[in-house]
Amino acid sequence: MNRLSTLILFALLPLSLAVPAVETNTELAIIGQAFNSSDNSDAADQRLGLNLQTRLTHNTKSGNGTFVFQPFVSWDQRDDERNHTDIRELNYLHAFDNWEVQAGIGKVFWGVAESNHLVDVINQTDALEGIDGEDKLGQPMLRVSRLFEQSTLEFFALPGFRERAFLGPDSRFYLGLPIDDDKAQFQSDDGDNHVDYALRLSGYAGDLDYGVAYFDGTSREPSFIPGNEAGSVFLPYYAQMQQWSVDAQYTKEAWLWKLEALNNEQSSGSYSAAVAGLEYTFFGLRDGVLDTGVLLELHQDSRDDATNVLLQNDVFIGTRLAFNDEVDTALLVGGFVDLDDESTSLRVEGSRRVLTDAKLSIEGQIFGDIDPENRSFGFKDNDYIQLELQLFF
């Protein structure tokens, strides 16, 4: 997204406040990260970041239309490559009797798993905002939904491809490959103007929640091709792909059984991938208040290539604690183990409310013995701990 245009839009925000019945929600996040200092790179051992986003919503008088505008700005104290702006959402949704039409920049989520979002393919990952893949870039879209009693059929036309950003050697979480992302290559002659299409049926039947989807368009995940003869720089290459996916969750008592699976066809070949898992919660421990969840998720990818695929044969084991207190204290601790090369990492996420309505979060990840051939080898010296204070206005 053009930075200038986003800044102009931010500058226009006070104007939109003058429009009656616009609801405004602003979030300012102050993020401090500290890394273990064994890294030989020039990347800083500490960094401070600020993220600002505002969400404006307006409902039309009839109640059938909704405008949403959500710009986002991220600033980093030390690392210019992380400074970026994005329009997370700028769209209008109109609800008819059994139909909905949404046009503009939007975000959707597909899937059920916790440790990876395999089938969630509409929005590009905002790779500058962390390594967990939770942050997404706004995607231009036209979405038409047909609503049924227990399901929804959605058609997406996606004009305008969003490229993934890559960090350089002076940044933390540099993957170890010099990438020139200003010169991305596309399989389609239309380049980043290729219009992608997707179709999804999702709903529930009894204890089963399901989604079946088909996507035809530009892969959100690039491969890398040499950018010169010396091989000293690489270019992202975005292939065309056709992908079928299913995601399902079966909820019974305290058990959640989860599955995401896909089949992906590209001109270079096809592959399948899946994540299957479960979550069991012990409710009401410690005087009936503490909930303790146990998570197990198994990741498989038919490419069987640990160097190019992060989760080709990996297991995630974790526990989730919800203290159910007045400040919503929650903690998630989990570890990934690569079953092929035994690379490991341990991740912690915790949060609680502070002051009246601010939120303090802690996040950290420790990379254990990472195999030099493993995709995450570049992260091995990036053990970090992060404190984040989110303020809401």
Place this chain on the structure above:
Amino acid sequence: MLNKSIQTLVLACSLAAFTTNVYSETPEEKGLAIITAADERDTGWGDFTADMEMVLENRAGKQSIRKVTSRNLEVQGDGDKGLSLFKEPRDVRGTAMLTFTHGLDPDDQWLYLPAVKRVKRISSKNKSGPFMGSEFAFEDLGSQEIEKYTYKYLRDEVCGEGYECTVIERYPAYENSGYTKQIVWMDKEHYRAIKIEFYDRKEKLLKTLDFKGYNEYPGGFWRADTFLMQNHQTGKKTTLNWTNYEFSTGLSDKDFSKNSLQRLL
């Protein structure tokens, strides 16, 4: 019209109660008859919305506030549908919970997480867990279907602000309740809950809930403005202040769907 049919029903029910009285009704039969009459009175409301402010207070008197908008849809022949949209504290703003209650069967429940735009089916087993850190458990706020309990009539006495009340004990028939029994005081004129005592799994008095400020809404439906829940074991209390009750707002099944969760805010 509706009012009249309800009156007829109530009359029929009280006649039935009178008739069975002659044949020495058991306390269990009498308890069920009274609850059935109360349920008849609160049938036919269709849908309503209301704003709920929740004031949590710990033993030291420190308060914290939650605000939730509540939408409710009456379902004939099954439990009701409910949608709670969280407004405050602001860190959970936009989070929403959709619940389809089903009498004795487990409820269906979905949570919407606005930051990631994710609708997540969650386990509804957690009946006894606290709602938003308050003294209200999920089971205290759920739709109260007749078949969720078995009943026993205890006595008549004056309760609340001088109401003539019936006192009924009820025992959860659904699984995973945090209670062995509840004692309900209900006024005889309008069948409104005035007070409920909750007894924990060890049969000790855990909490008392007082309903205050009843108003009658069109159609003859009574709703209390204030629910005060006091926990006798921890000294904590939670007050629910209800405002903006609106009935027959035109909500339908469509407004209580997984899809609808995503466009609330």
